Amino acid sequence: MPFVTVMAREAPVLVVVTWEKTVSASQTTTQKAIADEVNPGQWKVLKPRKGLQMIDFARLWQFRELLGMLALRDVKVRYKQTALGAAWAIIQPVTMMVVMSLFFGRFAKMNEQVGAVPYPIFLYAALLPWTFFASSVTASTNSMVVNSRMLTKIFFPRLIVPFAATGTPLVDYAMAFIVLLALMVWYSVSLSWQLLLLPALVALTIISAMGVGLILAAVTVRFRDFRYLVPFMIQVWFFITPVIYPNKMVPENWQWLIQLNPMCGIIEAFRASVLGTAINWSSLGMSTVVAVVGMAIGLLYFNQAQRKFADVI
Amino acid sequence: MNPVVIDVENLGKSYRLGSHFQLDVTLPEMISLKAKQCFNRLRGIKPEPKTDDRHFNALEDVSFQVTQGEVVGIIGHNGAGKSTLLKILSEITDPSSGQAKIRGRVASLLEVGTGFHPELTGRENIYLNGSILGMTRKEIAAKFDDIVTYSGIEKFIDTPVKRYSSGMSVRLAFSIAAHLEPEILVIDEVLAVGDVEFQNRCLGRIQEVANSHRTVLFVSHNMAAVQTLCKRVIMLDHGKIVADGKPEDVIPLYINAGKLQSEDLATRTDRNGNGQAKITGCTITDLEGNQVQLGKPWQINVEYETSHPGDRHEFDFTISSANSPRVCYLSTNMLIDGPQHWPAKGTIAVRPTDPCPFWPQNYTMSTTLKHNGSICDQMNEAVQFSVILGEQNKYNSLGRRASVMVLDAEVRVDESQKSLAENPFTADTTLQNRAA
Known part of the structure; x- marks a missing residue:
């Protein structure tokens, strides 16, 4: 199973992309997981945030x-x-x-x-x-x-x-x-x-x-x-x-x-x-x-x- | 092999302490401090170097991986970094170093009922709390009936939550959280609140989540719960992982660490009394010095020092659990009669004649040492200990029909319909059932 690593915190634009994919993937995963099929979606990376942060509009929209x-x-x-x-x-x-x-x-x-x-x-x-x-x-x-x-x-x-x-x-x-x-x-x-x-x-x-x-x-x-x-x-x-x-x-x-x-x-x-x-x-x-x-x-x-x-x- | 869903690498979290950026400075203090720094710099005095003692490392170099469907217990004493780890994983706070990678929808339950408003009704709070937890209104509406049924408070759903008993609001709050459908569930000590029935319901729900192939990270001080739920346990101490393995290997370490901790009693400062006598150590173990097991003989050993050697003293203790403030009380005054000679430094050994009757969970013991009727040394929660299900014995069949104490009794079953008064117990009709 290859891991896809997205450096979300350092490239804020990617946060948007990552999150959206995680959400859509998560819905399918729940169903698939029950069917014992494994496809856990993309990584979300949590690391120290340095420098100027972009506002995560996708998250705001989600909430x-x-x-x-x-x-x-x-x-x-x-x-x-x-x-x-x-x-x-x-x-x-x-x-x-x-x-x-x-x-x-x-x-x-x-x-x-x-x-x-x-x-x-x-x-x-x-x-x-x-x-x-x-x-x-x-x-x-x-x-x-x-x-x-x-x-x-x-x-x-x-x-x-x-x-x-x-x-x-x-x-x-x-x-x-x-x-x-x-x-x-x-x-x-x-x-x-x-x-x-x-x-x-x-x-x-x-x-x-x-x-x-x-x-x-x-x-x-x-x-x-x-x-x-x-x-x-x-x-x-x-x-x-x-x-x-x-x-x-x-x-x-x-x-x-x-x-x-x-x-x-x-x-x-x-x-x-x-x-x-x-x-x-x-x-x-x-x-x-x-x-x-x-x-x-x-x-x-x-x-x-x-x-x-x-x-x- | 299931894929990895949580990958933590060298994770660290430090909080700044000391004068540079004190967390509790007021604004004028901060301004005067900054001004002083500027002034000193002008005069050529170098600012004090930032030393490590200005940092408190809540987490240090923590690495582990969790695969999908694993239920991992995280244990450790207070201040070990468990909650900090969960806060980082649930994005409440950023790590200071290292990184954590997660895939899948995470739901974290660090507290039951976060954001509940007492003035709002149960119905309104379901929507409010649900959306705080990240559910959409549609999702909540779809699950609304289930949530209400599961919480068992249908009748009061339109009553303000401030009128609820604490048990009711906890049940409602847990019910909402239980209906989140995350792939990764992160739970902090939620079992500490609520009654035994509620705790069992929580455990049951966590088990369900685990059975449906989802991942659970579970922080608890309740070793019995960790033992039943988790296939793997990570133990933290002072921000570092000290053990990671099967519950039967890691839990004893935790218990032993507890013993070490109780030796600090000599230096503890939050104590009352005149100080003429002092408790310097206390352990609660089975007869071999291991963790107390349900249905096995047990003992309490207390080390003390006194400035009245030779006199009679009184030692008493109260054992409490999260649900009951007084599970058990004993005093040497009622256990030993007559004159007593207590040496200046010694050990009090209390060995109850009954096997340990306490249901597996956590208990705390408060101790008091008295001389001549006045309190010399009193400590609340002097020792923490937990009782586990040990080797197979008759109490193990209790399952989750738990009470705080397990009563032992003589039981007789025979054909006669006579009342007890007419046909009292005799040695040969009694089922001798006492545990060894």
């Missing part, structure tokens, strides 16, 4: 259902044994909106800065994507530590975990969106074609959140400090993002800096889509570039760091 299962688990568990249940997903952002409209809008006279738009809807249209972003970052940061038992006891592509953590924020986001629609009716904001952009903006928010979330998830495995640092970081981030104030309040020569924050362009675009005002395409484009680059860095870093997860967590 794709796990993404949904983990997200579903978190969603199901989230409001278990609460009296109000999923209503919390609405209560929280609405309360925030009311309090902030009062304090920032009325007392801090922010409503004079936003022109003809009613401040509550101006605020809520930004609060919504912001909350989604903030809770996605927090959830994915903590996801590795929360699931640490799984990481040390079973193999599956680790990348799935932080991505699955965005499931619950996404559901909350959808719930809170209903309130936005109600607000639009209340303030008689007419629907514009730009609302069609929202799914793309949601995707872009996930991409931005994952860029940060993946890196934070990976470092939290070693340094739990980040579990405490992240809420604080998010708070600061909130104020440098145009949520409670319009972007135009930021001085012209600081604009380039503020545009580096991917949430800046996304929130502006989200607000413009809801209110039917003109979208700042250059700002959105900048955000997209930053978000995509961030996500790529996050993916690579996480993929690189994951080799040690089970040992350090």
Whole structure:
């Protein structure tokens, strides 16, 4: 019986090939083995991985259902044994909106800065994507530590975990969106074609959140400090993002800096889509570039760091 | 000859210890350390050379091959590297050196019920756990009824798992794992949880897997299970393979290694008491000094030292198994009456009059040495020992109808219908059945 050795770990492209063959071969082997015929498929080689690792997309695809299962688990568990249940997903952002409209809008006279738009809807249209972003970052940061038992006891592509953590924020986001629609009716904001952009903006928010979330998830495995640092970081981030104030309040020569924050362009675009005002395409484009680059860095870093997860967590 | 399906060559795994990359440093510590290193380098002080004591080798130069259909037991004392080996083979962690080659779909069961969520129902957990273990939703759906039936918790399938007894959730978890259809099954000490019935079910399932021409790697401390299941046993010690062969050859080595380990009792630090007397060694063996066998005479030898020579002391011990915290308790106080003269250094030999009644599995013994009513030395799990099925004797017919203890009794069978009170046992009507 000749052995076919594939150096899978050193040539990452081959991992893909090897795995697929192993899987398809394995199904036939089980049946053949029972028939006492022996054809054990190809070798999978486990050896120290050095250098830059490629992301094993074939494996991710194989475990794709796990993404949904983990997200579903978190969603199901989230409001278990609460009296109000999923209503919390609405209560929280609405309360925030009311309090902030009062304090920032009325007392801090922010409503004079936003022109003809009613401040509550101006605020809520930004609060919504912001909350989604903030809770996605927090959830994915903590996801590795929360699931640490799984990481040390079973193999599956680790990348799935932080991505699955965005499931619950996404559901909350959808719930809170209903309130936005109600607000639009209340303030008689007419629907514009730009609302069609929202799914793309949601995707872009996930991409931005994952860029940060993946890196934070990976470092939290070693340094739990980040579990405490992240809420604080998010708070600061909130104020440098145009949520409670319009972007135009930021001085012209600081604009380039503020545009580096991917949430800046996304929130502006989200607000413009809801209110039917003109979208700042250059700002959105900048955000997209930053978000995509961030996500790529996050993916690579996480993929690189994951080799040690089970040992350090 | 079956083909090789697992080929491990010079496999090694080391963990970094020490100040360079401590695993438990906080961020400021790490930053200050790095800063200090930079500063030292600027001043021309060379960084401390990385020496070997900064590394802990969990596995070292391990090589072996497993052919298809083999059931291999992996044994060794705690810290021998068994779990590390399984973690590498199931891709949870990378080796540091060498390589392992595997062909076929691997399912690893390092823990029963990984990823179970207490708030979810049994049904939801089957899907969740199944997909964590690598099954597709379709596969799970197809096997769902079997899994539920096998676990025997049909009635509670829509109840949250947090309401289950621990036995129920373990049964459900095992049932899911049992329905994976891998070509190579890698199992860590899963038998340690659950009751005897569950353990037997596990063993039965592993046997089934083995019979269907699939490969099993099986880590256990339960020598009786290893003995029944495996045709080959690999023993690890301090990360190296020390023996690889037939169970009857390798298992005694493990037991002897255990004896050596118990001699460390003198230096053990996790002990309670005032220290005026101390247990320095303890062995549990049959009369020839070999491993305890079910139904054979056995003895406990304890070495001690005391600072009250000549006085009466009290030694007592409790034997426990994984399922029962107190299988047996004995104290010299109840066994010997009257004044006692205990030398400053000596041996206590306890020889139970009944042959060893313990069902083959692992036991631990906790010891206490008292003087004048106050505890001088107390150790939990001072000694580990396992009982095996030995030479053929009447207890061997027990098979898997195991309890913790096997009672011996006098039994009489005759034609009379009289009750015991009317017709008591006499010497000539009794079946003298005691084991030699």
